[in-house]
Amino acid sequence: MNIAAPGLPQVEDVNPATGDAFFQLSETDLSTLPDLMVRARQAQAQWAARSFAERARHITLMRRYIVDNAEHIAGVVSQSNGKTRVDALATEVLPCALACKWYAGNAGKVLKPRSRPSGSILFFNKRSRMEHVPLGVVGIISPWNYPLSIPFGEIVMALMAGNAVLLKVAAATPAVGKVIEDIVAAGDLPPGLFQHIVGSGSKVATGFFEHGINKLFFTGSVNAGKVLMAQAAETLTPVSLELGGNDPMIVLEDADLERATNGAAWAGYQNAGQSCGGVERIYVVASVYDDFVRLLASKTRALRHGPGHQRFDVDIGCLTTAGQLRTVQHHVEDALGKGAKIAAQSSGTEGGLFHPATLLTDVTDDMITLRDETFGPVLAVVRVADEEEAIRRANDSYLALTSSVWTRNNRRGRAIASRLESGVTTINDHLYTHGLSETPWGGWKQSGIGRTHGPEGLLEMTQPKVINWDLLPAKRNLWWYPFDETTWQGLLNALRFVFPRSAGEWLGSSLKLTPFLLKKMFTGWKTDQ
Incomplete structure (x- = not known):
């Protein structure tokens, strides 16, 4: 489709799965x-x-x-x-x-x-x-x-x-x-x-x-x-x-591993991993680590690639830009060079900007994929001793967009969720809250400032x-000119009326404050001019 206007630079949209240009339009004249x-x-x-x-x-x-x-x-x-x-x-x-x-x-x-209630009787x-x-x-x-x-x-x-x-x-x-x-x-x-x-x-x-x-x-x-x-x-x-996000997923020993691995595969590989709120780092408690990796590896190998605009029987499309593909390749090469292993990969990624879904194990903190956002179909799985180590390592990041906790115990999951440093934490799910219009979206640290979505x-x-007005007509406020010792004493009485140190002080200050306040409010300021 071509809706380009003559005389202006043209922009092409190229399908990254096939390399074919399918759309063209003109740039806006920024003048x-x-x-x-x-x-x-x-x-x-x-x-x-x-x-x-x-x-x-x-x-x-x-x-x-x-x-x-x-x-x-x-x-x-x-x-x-x-x-x-x-x-x-x-x-x-x-x-x-x-x-x-x-x-x-x-x-x-x-x-x-909305009306805003007054914060003090003085007002x-x-x-x-x-x-x-x-x-x-x-x-x-x-x-x-x-x-x-x-x-x-x-x-x-x-x-x-x-x-x-x-x-x-x-x-x-x-x-x-x-x-x-x-x-x-x-x-x-x-x-x-x-x-x-x-x-x-x-x-x-x-x-x-x-x-x-x-x-x-x-x-x-x-x-x-x-x-x-x-x-x-x-x-x-x-x-x-x-x-950006480099989002952690914590898998506890009581997690439903079938759901957890299904969720990891979707939230990590969906959109070819190009989700700032997708799973990138997975911290699995040691007692279930081997079973988790085995299940996730089988699901990773089963994933199907292909040009998704033509077929329905594919799970993952391709990356959107050549630059992002190079970034993903670099992160994987860095991890392998430092001792990581590929536990599983998908197949069928010939042509286009495809990258196989890749499951990495033996990952260490000096690898780029644990430190920075990969933004591709790569999952790094780390064995941890217990939930305390998982929480500490999950929070050890300059990015803090989303996170997730996987456990059959919702009370335990909520307690851990409140300790994780991220704008969103989900329990037994990941990534999907961007689609909940009623919940805010955004992160901490260098994941950004401000929020979108929700109220x-x-x-x-x-x-x-703020729009503020007087309920009754008054000539002056308590703190307005002219100043004299009476004003000073009136303000002290106002302070002691609101914050009395004894019942007697409250009674005495109220008796002194009331006539002063009425006089200040309802008489004018007489000047010699």
Whole structure:
């Protein structure tokens, strides 16, 4: 498909499984970015005036389009990213439809104005209300590993919160950007409220900051996130960063090993391992280590590779970029060079950017695959003595996105989960909470700052605002001018009334404070002029 415009640089989308170009479009002329921003701000002012129910009707139209065109959308994602159609439907299309429903139904509840109770009797005359004001124009720069579900969830959050959106999708998956355009167009939004920008991520980000984007949401590598955060600091533009993960899985001696190995295979090899919240490190208690490795090795060898946009009888597609394939190969070579062993690999990965699902054992902490994010279909299994060693080693990372605990005892699992350093910990499951619209997504340490999804994600799309007023008309507050010794004594009495050291002190201070307070509040300030 070719929707390129003459006179502008062209961008091709190449299927990484076959090497065939199947889509072409034109880059955005970034000199027009100021005009795009003006259009966005004009549309946003109208959009913010609409009720949550009105906004929800537009989001519901998008959901209907997704459901009606699910097969086509999954096919484009598969061709563009290299994942299988089944994977695209399960982890991209379905979560987008669920996101439309949840945010349309819950944004008004989360963001509605709320009264804030007074914190002290001293402010008996004051009332406060919390409001959540739209940010304005939100910029989204999204990755290629989940080219549909990651940006689309943020788009829906932004729109329901009353914002305009400028979207820049990954250069490796431009066809998915066109799919998102089509979905949003089905929502019949005001012109200019959503705009898709095609071009260099660094140039677009610079343009966003220069022309006053109100907040940037970025998903990508740790290094790229640090660069963007430094740029944002020059204009104090707020950012939300979802960066890398090197996520641990802890398998205890009482785990259901059939479920645990099924879960490890899916969460580690799914999307060819290109999930920042997928399993990478597995810490298995010694008493069940051999059985766990045996079962996981058999499942690893059974996995089937192939171009997932053409067939359903494949489990794993390919990596999305040649650079990522080289990274995965380097991590495996490093591990083998330092003494690791391949316990099992899948087969049938000829051609394209395929890499076999690889299970590594005898892995040590000096190997890159345990220290850094591999972002490929590689699982490293480590034998540990007990749960304490597992917890310590799981937390020994500069990344802290997600983690999981596998045990038949949910109480024990929850206790361990609360000790793990990560934004999300699941028990007897892994990775899937990105698809739960009601739960926040994000990590600690260098895995990022801020949250998307859930009530927390909606709040990230707004500015908190306090509106405060007097219940009764008053001339002056207790602490206003003019100052004199009476003011001093009045403030001391106020302090001792709120925090008395004895019943007598409370009674005495209250008797002295009341006439002073009434006089201060209801008489004016007499001056000689």
